[in-house]
Amino acid sequence: MKPVQKHSKKRDAILQAIRSTDCHPSAEWIYSQVKPIYPDISLGTVYRNLALFEETGEVIAVATVDGQKRYDATADPHTHFICECCKSVIDVETPQPFAEMYTALSREHGFRADHHSLTFYGRCDKCQNGENI
Amino acid sequence: MKPVQKHSKKRDAILQAIRSTDCHPSAEWIYSQVKPIYPDISLGTVYRNLALFEETGEVIAVATVDGQKRYDATADPHTHFICECCKSVIDVETPQPFAEMYTALSREHGFRADHHSLTFYGRCDKCQNGENI
DNA sequence: AACAATAATAAGAATTATTACTGATTTTAG
DNA sequence: CTAAAATCAGTAATAATTCTTATTATTGTT
Numbered sequence: 001m002k003p004v005q006k007h008s009k010k011r012d013a014i015l016q017a018i019r020s021t022d023c024h025p026s027a028e029w030i031y032s033q034v035k036p037i038y039p040d041i042s043l044g045t046v047y048r049n050l051a052l053f054e055e056t057g058e059v060i061a062v063a064t065v066d067g068q069k070r071y072d073a074t075a076d077p078h079t080h081f082i083c084e085c086c087k088s089v090i091d092v093e094t095p096q097p098f099a100e101m102y103t104a105l106s107r108e109h110g111f112r113a114d115h116h117s118l119t120f121y122g123r124c125d126k127c128q129n130g131e132n133i
Numbered sequence: 134m135k136p137v138q139k140h141s142k143k144r145d146a147i148l149q150a151i152r153s154t155d156c157h158p159s160a161e162w163i164y165s166q167v168k169p170i171y172p173d174i175s176l177g178t179v180y181r182n183l184a185l186f187e188e189t190g191e192v193i194a195v196a197t198v199d200g201q202k203r204y205d206a207t208a209d210p211h212t213h214f215i216c217e218c219c220k221s222v223i224d225v226e227t228p229q230p231f232a233e234m235y236t237a238l239s240r241e242h243g244f245r246a247d248h249h250s251l252t253f254y255g256r257c258d259k260c261q262n263g264e265n266i
Numbered sequence: 267a268a269c270a271a272t273a274a275t276a277a278g279a280a281t282t283a284t285t286a287c288t289g290a291t292t293t294t295a296g
Numbered sequence: 297c298t299a300a301a302a303t304c305a306g307t308a309a310t311a312a313t314t315c316t317t318a319t320t321a322t323t324g325t326t
């Protein structure tokens with residue numbers, strides 16, 4: 001994982017915004033967070049830096065919800081629950097190790113997997129209780 | 134799962150196209166398959182019917198690859214391998230049952246999950262051998 | 267088979283997320 | 297401090313998807 005070559009106040013603020021939350025934000029959300037601090041930031045800068053952070057591995061895309069990519073700055077992979085009602089993306093504990101599955105994919109198919117994603121879909125507690133209406 | 138209200142030749146052809154393949158096609162791919170049979174079909178019809186089939190559960194969206202939604206007509210959920218090189222979406226066997234995870238989500242968080250998605254990412258055998266270049 | 271009610275369709279416009287371009291500004295190495 | 301190189305804002309462009317409207321097809325009923 002090569003690090004980002006240079007830094008800038010805005011670039012750092014974008015990464016900071018992603019790191020400061022566990023809501024797995026979209027590009028728009030990140031933009032809305034950084035905008036009050038650097039009012040002249042442009043959405044293109046957010047997208048450009050997200051692409052860059054994805055390349056270096058500092059940020060990963062965890063899901064696409066309603067056509068919007070959602071990001072996370074966590075290093076280790078984990079499992080998510082996506083509420084189809086309020087569109088929250090929530091971290092949950094990963095049930096069992098998948099190491100055997102990686103070797104099986106290689107053994108059975110010749111596929112070399114380097115990461116995976118496990119996501120559950122449904123309704124979160126709040127939406128079931130009608131809190132998000 | 135309420136059924137579709139009416140039928141049409143084009144609607145049936147769209148569903149047939151999805152059922153006839155295991156490549157987990159995009160809307161564009163489906164369009165390209167039905168177009169030779171019904172040359173006056175429009176892409177909007179494909180999208181409209183995909184949304185409808187998703188509602189009724191006859192088709193599910195299995196992934197978003199490069200901004201394109203990918204579909205499948207299989208009833209039972211399964212696990213996928215996505216080749217990040219050639220963008221193939223390939224069925225693979227599901228490692229272990231996730232029933233316990235569903236009850237744990239409810240018990241620990243109050244989340245009611247109704248389905249899940251497990252996807253591995255990497256390079257397929259063909260791309261490793263340089264066949265897809 | 268014809269009828270009317272209703273749903274489905276084509277074509278194209280509109281929308282939305284994302285990417286590309288360009289000239290100005292900021293950052294970093296020396 | 298200076299200059300090269302990277303980054304940026306603003307805007308234009310792209311691409312996937314959705315929406316609109318007038319037209320056509322399907323279905324249940326005679």
